[in-house]
Amino acid sequence: MLLMGKPSFFLLLLLLHCFMVSLVWSDTNINTDKYALLALKSFITSDPYDILANWSISSPPCNWIGVTCNPRHRRIHSLNLGSMDLKGTMCPQLGNLSFLVELDLSDNNFYGQIPEELVRLHRLKLFNLSYNNFDGQVPAWIGYLTSLQKLNLYNNNLNGVIPPSLFNLSMLEILDWGANFIEGVIPLVVGRLQQLKILRLVGNNLSGFIPQAICNLTSIELLSLSYNSLSGGIPNKIGDLSQLKILSLGANQLTSSIPSSLFNNSVLQEIFLGENQLSGSLPNSLLA
Numbered sequence: 305m306l307l308m309g310k311p312s313f314f315l316l317l318l319l320l321h322c323f324m325v326s327l328v329w330s331d332t333n334i335n336t337d338k339y340a341l342l343a344l345k346s347f348i349t350s351d352p353y354d355i356l357a358n359w360s361i362s363s364p365p366c367n368w369i370g371v372t373c374n375p376r377h378r379r380i381h382s383l384n385l386g387s388m389d390l391k392g393t394m395c396p397q398l399g400n401l402s403f404l405v406e407l408d409l410s411d412n413n414f415y416g417q418i419p420e421e422l423v424r425l426h427r428l429k430l431f432n433l434s435y436n437n438f439d440g441q442v443p444a445w446i447g448y449l450t451s452l453q454k455l456n457l458y459n460n461n462l463n464g465v466i467p468p469s470l471f472n473l474s475m476l477e478i479l480d481w482g483a484n485f486i487e488g489v490i491p492l493v494v495g496r497l498q499q500l501k502i503l504r505l506v507g508n509n510l511s512g513f514i515p516q517a518i519c520n521l522t523s524i525e526l527l528s529l530s531y532n533s534l535s536g537g538i539p540n541k542i543g544d545l546s547q548l549k550i551l552s553l554g555a556n557q558l559t560s561s562i563p564s565s566l567f568n569n570s571v572l573q574e575i576f577l578g579e580n581q582l583s584g585s586l587p588n589s590l591l592a
């Protein structure tokens with residue numbers, strides 16, 4: 305009895321130990337989330353509507369405004385602070401929100417660089433920083449956020465070139481980097497994004513040719529590359545993209561003739577090819 309009791313006593317101790325470790329573990333984790341958000345709050349220098357008033361150390365972060373938790377793990381799932389007139393920089397601690405799936409800070413006055421620590425948000429599906437004043441180079445580490453489906457950096461002050469690693473994001477459906485200062489060429493690997501529905505690079509400083517590989521984007525519905533410095537011809541098979549509804553390539557330095565494949569496309573609703581040196585005419589159905 306005594307001999308058999310000892311191992312089960314140790315087993316009980318071991319189980320108890322595991323239980324306590326797991327308690328401490330999960331407690332640390334939600335606190336990690338809380339401290340990451342409190343750090344963000346401390347980097348916000350202007351909050352005219354007092355939106356973040358109830359982000360306080362004494363209340364659980366899952367009830368804070370703009371925050372949603374995953375009901376199963378009780379960890380922060382989404383942070384949505386869009387259009388709240390906030391001003392500040394983005395803190396590296398946000399990279400500690402390891403269960404984050406949606407991050408929307410759009411339409412505020414955030415500025416400075418996008419911290420590289422965010423590369424740790426490997427569950428992130430929605431990343432929306434549009435309509436802010438972020439500067440510095442477009443982050444090359446973004447190619448490691450392999451769950452990303454919607455990536456919107458529209459209307460910031462980002463410069464540098466499009467990192468080829470971006471085209472490793474095979475789940476990507478929306479890629480909107482318009483209205484920035486991005487230069488260089490559109491990489492040939494662009495054709496790898498088979499899920500892409502929206503590609504919007506309007507209003508940058510891109511140069512070089514539009515790669516033929518763009519005709520490989522079989523899910524594409526909106527393609528907007530207007531207001532750049534692209535040259536060369538329009539890829540011949542562009543009209544074969546069977547989902548393409550909006551095609552905007554105007555205000556570049558494109559030459560050669562308008563591809564006849566566009567006449568075959570019956571889903572196309574809107575087209576802008578003007579302010580180029582193209583020859584030929586558009587399908588009658590698309591003329592305004």
Ligand SMILES: *[C@@H]1O[C@H](CO)[C@@H](O)[C@H](O)[C@H]1NC(C)=O
Nearest residue numbers: 358359363364367368369370
């Ligand atoms: C914070 O404010 C929101 C919106 O007013 C409210 O729903 C939430 O309960 C508040 N949370 C706390 C901890 O006071």
Ligand SMILES: *[C@@H]1O[C@H](CO)[C@@H](O)[C@H](O)[C@H]1NC(C)=O
Nearest residue numbers: 336339396397398399400421
């Ligand atoms: C959170 O992030 C910061 C900065 O990236 C780091 O220094 C800190 O150790 C991280 N961990 C926790 C538990 O806050």
Ligand SMILES: *[C@@H]1O[C@H](CO)[C@@H](O)[C@H](O)[C@H]1NC(C)=O
Nearest residue numbers: 386410411432434454456478
């Ligand atoms: C991102 O934010 C902008 C501005 O708030 C909004 O128009 C857009 O629909 C948002 N979502 C995505 C996926 O771009």
Ligand SMILES: *[C@@H]1O[C@H](CO)[C@@H](O)[C@H](O)[C@H]1NC(C)=O
Nearest residue numbers: 444445447448469470471472
């Ligand atoms: C992208 O994929 C290529 C192989 O296709 C690999 O060599 C490269 O390391 C990947 N880059 C990133 C940022 O994941």
Ligand SMILES: *[C@@H]1O[C@H](CO)[C@@H](O)[C@H](O)[C@H]1NC(C)=O
Nearest residue numbers: 492493494495496498517520
């Ligand atoms: C075109 O798409 C296929 C998948 O359908 C892919 O294997 C191929 O690498 C892509 N080609 C280019 C040039 O992107």
Ligand SMILES: *[C@@H]1O[C@H](CO)[C@@H](O)[C@H](O)[C@H]1NC(C)=O
Nearest residue numbers: 485487488508509510511533
């Ligand atoms: C665009 O890039 C060219 C060089 O490729 C440069 O001369 C020009 O100033 C740039 N324009 C803008 C608006 O950044």
Ligand SMILES: *[C@@H]1O[C@H](CO)[C@@H](O)[C@H](O)[C@H]1NC(C)=O
Nearest residue numbers: 543544563564565566567568
């Ligand atoms: C238009 O479609 C017809 C029939 O599908 C095909 O024979 C023709 O080659 C296509 N023309 C172009 C320019 O793609």
